Amino acid sequence: MSARTLYDKLWDEHVVSQRDDGSALIYIDRHIVHEVTSPQAFEGLRLAGRKPWRVDSVLATPDHNVPTTSNERRSGVEGIEDPISKIQVKTLDENCDELGIVEFKINDQRQGIVHVVGPETGACLPGMTIVCGDSHTSTNGALGALSFGIGTSEVEHVLATQCIVAKKMKNMLVQVDGELAEGVTPKDVVLAIIGEIGTAGGTGFAIEFGGSVFRAMSMEGRLTVCNMAIEAGARAGMVAVDQITLDYVKDKPFAPKGEQWQQAVDHWRQFTSDEDAHFDRVVTLNAADIEPQVSWGTSPEMVLPITGNVPDPTREADPVKKQGIERALFYMGLSAGQAIQDIALDRVFIGSCTNSRIEDIRAAAAVIKGRKKSESVKEAIVVPGSGAVKAQAESEGLDKVFTEAGFEWREPGCSMCLAMNADKLGEGEHCASTSNRNFEGRQGYGGRTHLVSPAMAAAAAIAGKFVDVRKF
Amino acid sequence: MRKFTQLTGLVAPMDRANVDTDLIIPKQFLKSIKRTGFGANLFDELRYLDKGEPGMDNSNRPLNPEFALNRPRYQGASVLLARENFGCGSSREHAPWALEEYGFRSIIAPSFADIFFNNCFKNGVLPIVLSEQVVSRLFDEMYSEEGYQLTIDLQQQQVKTPYGDTFEFEVDAFRKHCLLNGFDDISLTLQDEDKIKAYEEKRKQTSPWLFNAIS
Numbered sequence: 001m002s003a004r005t006l007y008d009k010l011w012d013e014h015v016v017s018q019r020d021d022g023s024a025l026i027y028i029d030r031h032i033v034h035e036v037t038s039p040q041a042f043e044g045l046r047l048a049g050r051k052p053w054r055v056d057s058v059l060a061t062p063d064h065n066v067p068t069t070s071n072e073r074r075s076g077v078e079g080i081e082d083p084i085s086k087i088q089v090k091t092l093d094e095n096c097d098e099l100g101i102v103e104f105k106i107n108d109q110r111q112g113i114v115h116v117v118g119p120e121t122g123a124c125l126p127g128m129t130i131v132c133g134d135s136h137t138s139t140n141g142a143l144g145a146l147s148f149g150i151g152t153s154e155v156e157h158v159l160a161t162q163c164i165v166a167k168k169m170k171n172m173l174v175q176v177d178g179e180l181a182e183g184v185t186p187k188d189v190v191l192a193i194i195g196e197i198g199t200a201g202g203t204g205f206a207i208e209f210g211g212s213v214f215r216a217m218s219m220e221g222r223l224t225v226c227n228m229a230i231e232a233g234a235r236a237g238m239v240a241v242d243q244i245t246l247d248y249v250k251d252k253p254f255a256p257k258g259e260q261w262q263q264a265v266d267h268w269r270q271f272t273s274d275e276d277a278h279f280d281r282v283v284t285l286n287a288a289d290i291e292p293q294v295s296w297g298t299s300p301e302m303v304l305p306i307t308g309n310v311p312d313p314t315r316e317a318d319p320v321k322k323q324g325i326e327r328a329l330f331y332m333g334l335s336a337g338q339a340i341q342d343i344a345l346d347r348v349f350i351g352s353c354t355n356s357r358i359e360d361i362r363a364a365a366a367v368i369k370g371r372k373k374s375e376s377v378k379e380a381i382v383v384p385g386s387g388a389v390k391a392q393a394e395s396e397g398l399d400k401v402f403t404e405a406g407f408e409w410r411e412p413g414c415s416m417c418l419a420m421n422a423d424k425l426g427e428g429e430h431c432a433s434t435s436n437r438n439f440e441g442r443q444g445y446g447g448r449t450h451l452v453s454p455a456m457a458a459a460a461a462i463a464g465k466f467v468d469v470r471k472f
Numbered sequence: 473m474r475k476f477t478q479l480t481g482l483v484a485p486m487d488r489a490n491v492d493t494d495l496i497i498p499k500q501f502l503k504s505i506k507r508t509g510f511g512a513n514l515f516d517e518l519r520y521l522d523k524g525e526p527g528m529d530n531s532n533r534p535l536n537p538e539f540a541l542n543r544p545r546y547q548g549a550s551v552l553l554a555r556e557n558f559g560c561g562s563s564r565e566h567a568p569w570a571l572e573e574y575g576f577r578s579i580i581a582p583s584f585a586d587i588f589f590n591n592c593f594k595n596g597v598l599p600i601v602l603s604e605q606v607v608s609r610l611f612d613e614m615y616s617e618e619g620y621q622l623t624i625d626l627q628q629q630q631v632k633t634p635y636g637d638t639f640e641f642e643v644d645a646f647r648k649h650c651l652l653n654g655f656d657d658i659s660l661t662l663q664d665e666d667k668i669k670a671y672e673e674k675r676k677q678t679s680p681w682l683f684n685a686i687s
Binding site: 016017019020021022023025027029036037039040043048050053054056059064065082084085087088091102121123125127128133134135149150151152153154156157160161162163165167169199200203204230233235254256260263264267299320321323324327418419420437439440441442445 | 492685
């Protein structure tokens with residue numbers, strides 16, 4: 001057989017049947033479900049008189065709507081103040097109970113953001129195909145898995161058939177070699193990549209992240225990078241299996257054990273791209289050139305190094321792009337040429353499926369320790385990605401580091417990343433956010449999001465404006 | 473699913489690049505557990521001057537007169553003309569649900585985000601990719617002529633302008649087949665039930681850990 005990429009291998013292993021028009025029936029090993037994109041799928045199943053094909057492949061947890069204050073969380077689902085959110089979380093509980101689907105309910109310690117819970121429990125494993133009705137499902141590709149987001153009709157389709165009808169994507173390699181400078185994190189790497197290829201650069205591709213930077217990167221860093229593959233337009237991002245992958249997966253609650261572990265490891269080691277495998281597009285970045293990144297506009301590709309200045313639309317020749325810059329500057333309340341380090345902040349959000357794992361919490365705490373949140377910042381919240389992350393952070397005393405600095409330490413959920421619960425920005429407020437999308441209104445009506453790493457968000461909370469964490 | 477065969481319809485503009493699904497239907501409306509009721513909140517933040525919340529009576533809300541879809545000349549539009557990377561961001565199928573319920577049966581753009589593109593086909597909405605030059609020309613023609621209509625023929629894979637120009641577009645054979653017939657693709661997949669079961673049996677032998685129960 002000719003040389004294959006990691007994506008080729010994952011794809012080939014899951015083809016149930018190949019159709020003449022180029023599409024294929026692909027088997028799905030793991031299906032993760034949350035409350036927002038599933039109710040209509042369960043209803044569709046019921047109306048058609050169908051049952052889930054394989055209940056034991058499904059894992060559910062509520063995350064988008066759950067409140068994050070301990071007061072509102074205390075009485076579980078019944079305590080959710082927003083009546084519409086409450087119905088949605090209850091509906092997930094009822095659907096899972098009725099069908100026998102395992103669900104980590106709102107106050108189960110294993111509850112959390114779907115893309116944090118999947119890897120940390122071992123529900124998501126190398127070599128798997130994984131789907132969820134959520135575009136950030138690309139996260140799990142960090143394990144050496146084929147993992148992508150789907151719509152609600154496809155959620156129903158996977159529940160009913162255990163398969164998805166798909167056409168193979170093209171292969172893209174994003175290669176970053178060299179060494180990252182101190183203070184430059186996985187989030188900065190992925191933001192720099194998106195800045196380079198654009199939000200549609202990966203459309204139609206599955207991206208493999210390769211090169212010495214990703215080989216040296218921790219599993220949690222790789223999860224952050226793959227999480228934002230979708231922000232570059234790619235449904236799936238992935239990193240090849242290596243010893244770091246295996247060490248991370250070993251002993252996770254749902255990881256195979258004993259003899260099965262050895263059998264699985266032997267199988268997983270093949271999930272790397274062959275040396276002479278063909279990629280349809282290759283993009284290379286030099287690690288040494290990457291600085292801490294800050295997004296200035298309303299699309300993740302509108303990103304600059306901390307030392308940069310906001311662009312001037314009069315210098316853009318393309319009329320559609322020029323108009324885009326003007327609209328973004330207007331929405332963000334920024335002026336052409338303004339220095340990134342002059343942007344003052346109203347709120348700081350540390351959390352989301354991009355940056356709410358223990359390493360993210362530790363990185364932010366390390367910057368904050370012994371310092372105080374700026375008076376000019378109205379609110380700084382830290383929302384751990386899961387109950388397990390929260391417990392780990394508390395056992396290390398990190399919650400105290402945050403609360404002593406004037407931050408709020410919250411309960412796990414998606415929170416202010418998309419502001420479906422009570423955590424949101426006010427109109428016109430600027431936020432340093434460790435989340436993944438800076439779209440208009442994303443974090444609240446009229447809210448102004450700046451995407452940054454946890455360390456940069458922490459430093460910004462202390463300074464009240466963006467500062468270079470390398471000099472902080 | 474509603475069939476899509478042929479359509480002649482009024483064209484309306486969404487004249488900006490990278491329109492994301494948060495813009496198409498903001499998150500507060502995603503709390504609904506139904507498939508319907510999203511049309512009135514399509515492009516909510518652009519369409520109304522106030523902040524929209526679920527359960528509001530949308531007929532009393534102040535409309536943004538600057539927003540194209542609020543102009544009298546675009547009322548009743550069924551074709552949306554858009555710029556590159558339309559539908560990027562979240563996988564929410566509420567976006568095509570909202571577009572379809574509003575009345576759009578087809579969207580024409582130079583490019584679409586993958587998940588959104590796929591979701592359209594599941595809801596009787598036909599996304600059409602035409603080159604940037606052609607799309608720009610259609611924008612110009614639409615702006616200069618009130619009542620500008622396009623005819624879309626899925627069988628022929630053609631877009632026809634009132635001036636007699638015809639543009640061909642690509643569409644996957646399987647998606648075309650489903651859309652032309654309004655087929656539910658779950659029943660089509662279940663015709664391969666035996667193949668799925670055989671695949672599963674084989675993998676239980678080669679990769680048994682994939683079938684361990686989680687609890």
